[in-house]
Amino acid sequence: DSGVTQTPKHLITATGQRVTLRCSPRSGDLSVYWYQQSLDQGLQFLIQYYNGEERAKGNILERFSAQQFPDLHSELNLSSLELGDSALYFCASSSKGTAEGQYFGPGTRLTVT
Amino acid sequence: GENVEQHPSTLSVQEGDSAVIKCTYSDSASNYFPWYKQELGKRPQLIIDIRSNVGEKKDQRIAVTLNKTAKHFSLHITETQPEDSAVYFCAASLTGGGNKLTFGTGTQLKVEL
Numbered sequence: 001d002s003g004v005t006q007t008p009k010h011l012i013t014a015t016g017q018r019v020t021l022r023c024s025p026r027s028g029d030l031s032v033y034w035y036q037q038s039l040d041q042g043l044q045f046l047i048q049y050y051n052g053e054e055r056a057k058g059n060i061l062e063r064f065s066a067q068q069f070p071d072l073h074s075e076l077n078l079s080s081l082e083l084g085d086s087a088l089y090f091c092a093s094s095s096k097g098t099a100e101g102q103y104f105g106p107g108t109r110l111t112v113t
Numbered sequence: 114g115e116n117v118e119q120h121p122s123t124l125s126v127q128e129g130d131s132a133v134i135k136c137t138y139s140d141s142a143s144n145y146f147p148w149y150k151q152e153l154g155k156r157p158q159l160i161i162d163i164r165s166n167v168g169e170k171k172d173q174r175i176a177v178t179l180n181k182t183a184k185h186f187s188l189h190i191t192e193t194q195p196e197d198s199a200v201y202f203c204a205a206s207l208t209g210g211g212n213k214l215t216f217g218t219g220t221q222l223k224v225e226l
Contacts, residue, residue: 002156033214043157043202043216056212090156099206099214100145104156 003027004093004105012111018079021108025072025093031055032074033094033102034066038087049074050097081112115140117205119217126193127225134220136203137185143205146186147214148177152199161188193224 003026013019025032034046045058049068060066063081068074078085088109092102116139126132138146147162163170163177163186170177174193179186190197203217 002158042218043204045213045215048212058213097212098145099212100147100162101159102147102214103159104149106156 002103002105004091004103006089006091006105006108008108009106010109010111012113013081014113015081015083017081017112018077019081019110021076021078021089021091021110023074023076023091023093023105025074025091026095026103029093029095029103030072031094031097031102032068032072033092033099034060034074034076035090035092035104036087037090037107041087043090046076055097078110083112086110086112115143115205115207115213115215117203117215117217119203119220121220122218123221123223125223125225128193128195130193132188132190132193132197132222132224134188134201134203134222135185136187136205136217137183138205138215139184140205140207141181141184143207145206146177146179147204147206148175148188149202149204149216150199151202151219157202190222193222195224195226198222198224 005024030051033048046060048056088107090107092104094101144165149157151157176189200219204214
């Protein structure tokens, strides 16, 4: 157990809908990273927050947004969902503001029907 | 941006043999190289990492080597055991320059009895 928690574990929704994925980092970690893992795209970095502020951005679609709250938990919002958004979404946390030492949560499996 | 290539995509070894997985990266400024192990349906787990000021790092049966001139790094697993069977991902990052981990496409390692 990495100490990073994610909810929900599974999510099934229809095209066009909006969902929110939640992540709680390890105690003391200030950075949260979001990743998308799909069979055809592999592990893709989406976005990083450090102590409440956006620190780095990857291949995140405009339909997706994220934020980190004062208690350091983070939420990833996915809207206008398409079939191709079906994937595993992981968050990771680290004590550093850089890419080093990231520990992943168990992931949320999103299925868009 | 950074591009990471990983080979082989699948690797089958006999229990007790050694396994080597190789990655190359494109951005010579990258300076942080972690390896993750992902068992089926589980989270990626950080198993070892190396920074560009170090040529080799060992942790029990696993080791990572880095050749900055050739821009490649490798994961070595000795005395393989069935529980080493998993997908292994390499990654590269330029810490302090975007904090983005770029992952390789993964290697499915199967350790046969």
